[in-house]
Amino acid sequence: MSENGWLLTGIAFGGFFLAVPIFLGFLRFLGFYAVVQERTCQVYVLFGKVVTVIEEPGLHFLWLKMGLKAPVVRWIGKLYVVDMRLDQTYMRSQPVNSEEGAPMGIGIWYEMYISDPLAFLFKNTDPRGSLRANVSNATVRCLSNMKLGEMLQTRHLMSETVRNEVSPKSHEWGYRLGSVYIRKVHFRDAGMIAQIEEKVVNRLRQVTSAIRQEGQNQVSLISSAAEREAAVDFAKAAALRPEIVGAALRRIGQDAEVSEALFEVLENQALVASGARLTLVPPGQAVLPALLAARAAPASGPAPAGRPVPAPGRFPVPTQP
Numbered sequence: 001m002s003e004n005g006w007l008l009t010g011i012a013f014g015g016f017f018l019a020v021p022i023f024l025g026f027l028r029f030l031g032f033y034a035v036v037q038e039r040t041c042q043v044y045v046l047f048g049k050v051v052t053v054i055e056e057p058g059l060h061f062l063w064l065k066m067g068l069k070a071p072v073v074r075w076i077g078k079l080y081v082v083d084m085r086l087d088q089t090y091m092r093s094q095p096v097n098s099e100e101g102a103p104m105g106i107g108i109w110y111e112m113y114i115s116d117p118l119a120f121l122f123k124n125t126d127p128r129g130s131l132r133a134n135v136s137n138a139t140v141r142c143l144s145n146m147k148l149g150e151m152l153q154t155r156h157l158m159s160e161t162v163r164n165e166v167s168p169k170s171h172e173w174g175y176r177l178g179s180v181y182i183r184k185v186h187f188r189d190a191g192m193i194a195q196i197e198e199k200v201v202n203r204l205r206q207v208t209s210a211i212r213q214e215g216q217n218q219v220s221l222i223s224s225a226a227e228r229e230a231a232v233d234f235a236k237a238a239a240l241r242p243e244i245v246g247a248a249l250r251r252i253g254q255d256a257e258v259s260e261a262l263f264e265v266l267e268n269q270a271l272v273a274s275g276a277r278l279t280l281v282p283p284g285q286a287v288l289p290a291l292l293a294a295r296a297a298p299a300s301g302p303a304p305a306g307r308p309v310p311a312p313g314r315f316p317v318p319t320q321p
Contacts, residue, residue: 005288008128015067029074030070030071031076032055032061032062032070033059033061033062034059034060034062035058035059035060035061036054036056036057036058036060036215037057038057038082039081039083039085040053040081040082040083040084040219041053041054041058041081041082041084041114041117042054042079042081042082042119043079043080043081043082043118044062044066044067044073044077044078044079045073045077045079045080045123046072046073046076047077051066051069051073051077052061052065052066053117053118054160054208055084056172057116058316059216060219063124070298080117080121082114082117082120082121083114084113084114084117086112086178087112087113087114088109088110088111088112089109089110089132090107090108090109090110091107091108091110091132091135091136091139092107092184093105093106093107093186093188094106094107094108094136094139094140094142095188096139096140096146096149096151097143097144097145098145098146098147098151099145099147099148100147100148102148102192102193103186103187103188103189104151104185104186104187104188104190105184105185105186105187105188106139106158106182106184107182107186108135108139108159108162108182109180109181109182109185110135110163110166110177110178110180110181110184111177111178111179111180111181112128112131112170112175112176112177112178113175113176113178114174114175115171115174115176116171116174117174118174119172119173119174120174120175121149121174122172122174123172123173124173124174127173127174127175128175130175131166131170131173131175131177132209134166134170135162135177135180138150138162138165138166139162140242141165142158142161142162142165143158143161143162143209146158146197151185155174155181155182155183155185159180159181160180160292161184162180162182163177163180165181166180174193184268186192203244216299218307225308232270242284
């Protein structure tokens with residue numbers, strides 16, 4: 001294909017892409033067809049009367065629905081495009097009073113959508129504001145004079161109560177209420193909030209002190225029980241010691257040699273533990289112990305009467321320094 005052929009082909013395609021939208025726009029201006037978007041509704045009004053209402057999304061031929069009125073509606077009539085999508089609103093701190101007289105605030109969140117386009121357009125000049133006022137009045141009317149405990153705990157039940165109260169009335173204006181949820185319940189009086197905080201803090205302190213005292217009591221009980229058991233075990237051990245020692249001595253006393261050796265060892269231990277100076281006399285020396293005793297007599301005085309003098313060579317003789 002020559003260059004002129006390619007140029008003509010490009011011009012033809014460009015003209016086609018420009019001409020088709022212009023042609024479709026002209027047909028739409030004449031009212032030949034209309035395109036309805038998803039979740040929207042088109043209401044055609046001519047001379048104050050509703051000609052037709054199109055709610056189904058897609059391509060619609062107005063000549064088939066309105067006949068010769070189709071181009072006239074586009075020229076001298078009026079077209080309303082109503083948004084049918086789900087909408088939501090949150091109202092903060094709606095004033096209510098509990099049964100005890102406490103000033104409370106209710107935060108309510110709700111959904112709404114247009115259920116009747118004609119009622120929405122022509123029965124109420126401000127259906128959104130009317131629905132808001134209706135929800136507010138229903139909240140105050142249904143939730144006032146409730147017990148404070150129920151108001152703070154049963155938000156699901158309160159939400160259902162408000163929804164059942166509002167829905168029938170809102171539908172008259174073309175608005176239908178969807179989900180309703182009480183998101184927040186709070187006190188509106190700052191002084192009451194401070195008093196409640198103070199009571200909560202004091203209660204926490206009391207609970208903490210009670211828990212600490214209970215722990216100390218439990219520790220004291222455990223310690224007392226342990227000390228009592230230990231005292232019982234020590235008493236049993238102290239009672240068993242004389243019995244064990246007596247049984248051992250009784251067995252030792254049955255053998256004279258063992259008994260004599262034991263008491264000799266005990267006497268030697270007592271002498272060593274006394275800290276006195278010891279003089280060892282070899283066996284067979286009868287005069288040396290007498291001389292040593294005579295030498296120590298002036299310093300220590302006469303020996304007490306009745307105390308036996310050990311035989312030479314059997315026990316070590318203590319002397320004074």
